Amino acid sequence: MGIGKRLATLPTKEQKTWQLISELSQLNHKLPARVWLPTAAFDHHVVRVPHTQAVVLNSKDKAPYIIYVEVLECERFETSGIPLRIPETCIRSARSVDNLLPECVGITAEQRAGSFSTVPNYDNDDEAWAVDDIGKLEVELPEGHTSSSDNISQFSVDSITSTESKEPVFIAVALKEPWQEKVRRIREGSPYGHLPNWRLLSVIVKCGDDLRQELLAFQVLSQLQSIWEQEHVPLWIKPYKILVMSSDSGMIEPVLNAVSLHQVRKQSQLSLLDYFLQEHGSYTTEAFLTAQCNFVESCAGYSLICYLLQVKDRHNGNILLDSEGHIIHIDFGFILSSSPRNLGFETSAFKLTSEFVDVMGGLDGDMFNYYKMLMLQGLIAARKHMEKVVQIVEIMQQGSHLPCFHGSSTIRYLKERFHMSLTEEQLQVLVEQMVDGSMRSITTKLYDGFQYFTNGIM
Structure with a gap:
C-alpha cells in the first residue's frame, strides 16, 4: 500500500x-x-x-x-x-x-x-x-x-x-x-x-479506492452462486476475491486467462461470433459448442446479477471473456441505487446486445431458448432464498455511507426485484419481457456510444 x-x-x-x-x-x-x-x-x-x-x-x-x-x-x-x-x-x-x-x-x-x-x-x-x-x-x-x-x-x-x-x-x-x-x-x-x-x-x-462496495458485490455473488449450486441450476458466475485493507485501499484477485470485450474487438477487429469461431472452431465442433454453452450459462448468470443488483456502467471494458467462452463482469462500482454521474443512461434490466444473441445462435436458436430458461430457473431459485441475499445488503447498509445506499428505499426495491407474489407462469412472462426489453434497449447503445466517444472503449 x-x-x-x-x-x-x-x-x-x-x-x-x-x-x-x-x-x-x-x-x-x-x-x-x-x-x-x-x-x-x-x-x-x-x-x-x-x-x-x-x-x-x-x-x-x-x-x-x-x-x-x-x-x-x-x-x-x-x-x-x-x-x-x-x-x-x-x-x-x-x-x-x-x-x-x-x-x-x-x-x-x-x-x-x-x-x-x-x-x-x-x-x-x-x-x-x-x-x-x-x-x-x-x-x-x-x-x-x-x-x-x-x-x-x-x-x-x-x-x-x-x-x-x-x-x-x-x-x-x-x-x-x-x-x-x-x-x-x-x-x-x-x-x-x-x-x-x-x-x-x-x-x-x-x-485511493474504496473497495467495500466491491466486497458487498462479491458477498452477494458468492451467496447466489451457492444458491444456484444448491438448487442445481447450471448458471455460471465468477466472484473474484476482494480484500479491504482500509477505507481507501485493498487487494483484488485477478481473473485468469481473460480479456475484456473491448480488447477482443480492438485487437482482433472481429465480431464476437467471428472471434468465437476463430478461437474455438466451426459451428459443429465440440469445442465451439462447449464454448457457446459456457457463454450462455455465464450470460444468464450475469444477466440475473445485473438485474437483482442493478449493476450499471456495463461498457465493454467491464465485461471479460475467458478462454473457455464464459463472460465475467467486473467492476461493481455502481450497484443498487447509484449510477455513473447519475446519467440514468442504462435503463435496461441487463446488457444483452445483438452480438451476444448471435453467439447464442440467434433469436430462434435452441441456445437462446436455453438462456431464457436458465434465467427463469435462476430467478425461481434465488427467490426461494431471498432472505439470505437481502440480509447481506442490510448488514452492509448499517451506518454505511457507501454511494450504493443512496436513499432509504434501496432494500425495498431489492426485495421487489425478487417478485415474491408472482406465479411461475407470470415470472416466465416477466423474464421474456426483460430479455426483449434489454435486447431492444436504445439506452444500452447510447451508453456504449458515450463510452466510445469519451473513453475510446469499443
Whole structure:
C-alpha cells in the first residue's frame, strides 16, 4: 500500500513502473519471511516477488498495480518454518551472462537467461504491442470512481531493461498468454522454481479506492452462486476475491486467462461470433459448442446479477471473456441505487446486445431458448432464498455511507426485484419481457456510444 501511494505522486506511467520495479526489488531483500497473501486458498510462505513482471495499471491519478508472488505451499502457516533464502542468479551484467559470482555455481544457463530474458520470442510484431494500449479505459470517468475495467483481466505484461540505453523498455506481450505459460516462464527464472511446493499467485493492489462496495458485490455473488449450486441450476458466475485493507485501499484477485470485450474487438477487429469461431472452431465442433454453452450459462448468470443488483456502467471494458467462452463482469462500482454521474443512461434490466444473441445462435436458436430458461430457473431459485441475499445488503447498509445506499428505499426495491407474489407462469412472462426489453434497449447503445466517444472503449 505504501508503494502504491508513492507511485501516485509520479507524473508518467513509465516513471511509476520503473519505481515499482525498483521498490519490489528492494522488498525481495526481506524475503522469504513469515508473510502470506490473504487472497490465496492455501497456507504458504511468500519467498519472492518477480519484480520485473509487475505492471502499473492505467489510472488517471492513482497507481493500481499488479504483482506476481512466488510462494511455497506448507502444511500450516503458523508452525511451518520459514524457507531458507536461496541467492538470486547473481549476474554481474547483462553483457557477460557467464561471468558468475562463486555462489551462483549450479544455476543452469536457462535460469541465468531467465533473469533477464523474461520476454518470450515472437515470430512477428503483430503479437506484441505497447503497454499503453492496455486498459486505456480510465480517461474521463465519474468523480470518485475509477473503473477497474481491464485491471482485473489477467493480461500478460513484461518489462525488461535495455542494456544499451539503461532505460526501461516496457513490452506487453500477446494478451492471451495462458496463465500456465506465465507460471512456467517465471518458474524457470526463479531460484525457488525447482522446489516441488513452489506456486505462483497474483494480486492487484489498489490505493485511493474504496473497495467495500466491491466486497458487498462479491458477498452477494458468492451467496447466489451457492444458491444456484444448491438448487442445481447450471448458471455460471465468477466472484473474484476482494480484500479491504482500509477505507481507501485493498487487494483484488485477478481473473485468469481473460480479456475484456473491448480488447477482443480492438485487437482482433472481429465480431464476437467471428472471434468465437476463430478461437474455438466451426459451428459443429465440440469445442465451439462447449464454448457457446459456457457463454450462455455465464450470460444468464450475469444477466440475473445485473438485474437483482442493478449493476450499471456495463461498457465493454467491464465485461471479460475467458478462454473457455464464459463472460465475467467486473467492476461493481455502481450497484443498487447509484449510477455513473447519475446519467440514468442504462435503463435496461441487463446488457444483452445483438452480438451476444448471435453467439447464442440467434433469436430462434435452441441456445437462446436455453438462456431464457436458465434465467427463469435462476430467478425461481434465488427467490426461494431471498432472505439470505437481502440480509447481506442490510448488514452492509448499517451506518454505511457507501454511494450504493443512496436513499432509504434501496432494500425495498431489492426485495421487489425478487417478485415474491408472482406465479411461475407470470415470472416466465416477466423474464421474456426483460430479455426483449434489454435486447431492444436504445439506452444500452447510447451508453456504449458515450463510452466510445469519451473513453475510446469499443
